[in-house]
Each structure stands twice: as structure tokens, then as C-alpha cells.
Amino acid sequence: MRRPKIQPPRNKLDMTDQAQVRVVTKRLKLSPTELAEIVKRIGNSITAITKEVAQQRAAKQSAAAGTVIASVTVTETKAELIMPDETPAAT
Numbered sequence: 001m002r003r004p005k006i007q008p009p010r011n012k013l014d015m016t017d018q019a020q021v022r023v024v025t026k027r028l029k030l031s032p033t034e035l036a037e038i039v040k041r042i043g044n045s046i047t048a049i050t051k052e053v054a055q056q057r058a059a060k061q062s063a064a065a066g067t068v069i070a071s072v073t074v075t076e077t078k079a080e081l082i083m084p085d086e087t088p089a090a091t
Helices: 017-028 032-042 045-064
Strands: none
Touching: 017 032, 017 045, 032 045
16 A cells, blocks of 8 residues: 655745755855855744744845935924025125
């Protein structure tokens, strides 16, 4: 009698399986050492790894672009605009 081969869970990454590691590193554009560090910190869920990589990339992009997040609160209803003096210079 033939026994079916037990399939590993598809949503978990097996770091001992080099084929899985190669596919995930290629898909996420990571080095194997970066992947190992993330798995050590987050766990072996492929979904969690993908979300962590996306968050890291978003943080790097915003830091590299020099994005400043600011909040503006208007407390008065009138605004004053100061223009530079438009009188021609004397010759």
C-alpha cells in the first residue's frame, strides 16, 4: 500500500530546506542572512516575514527621502500675508 507523502505547511518557512529559502529570498530580494535574522526575530510565518520586509522598506524609503511628518493646527480665523517691498530701487 502506498502512503501519501506528508506535505509541510505551506504558510511556514523551513530554514533547513534550501529550496524554500532560495525561493523566499529571491521573491523578497533579501540575502539569506537577512532572512535568517528576520526569522529569528519574527518567526517562520511567511506572511509575517513578508509584512516585516515591507515595513522595513517603507521605513528606509521615508528616511532616505527625508520625509517629515508634520501636523498643522489653525487656531485663528484671519491670516496675514507679508509681501516684500515692491518699490523700484532708486538709480
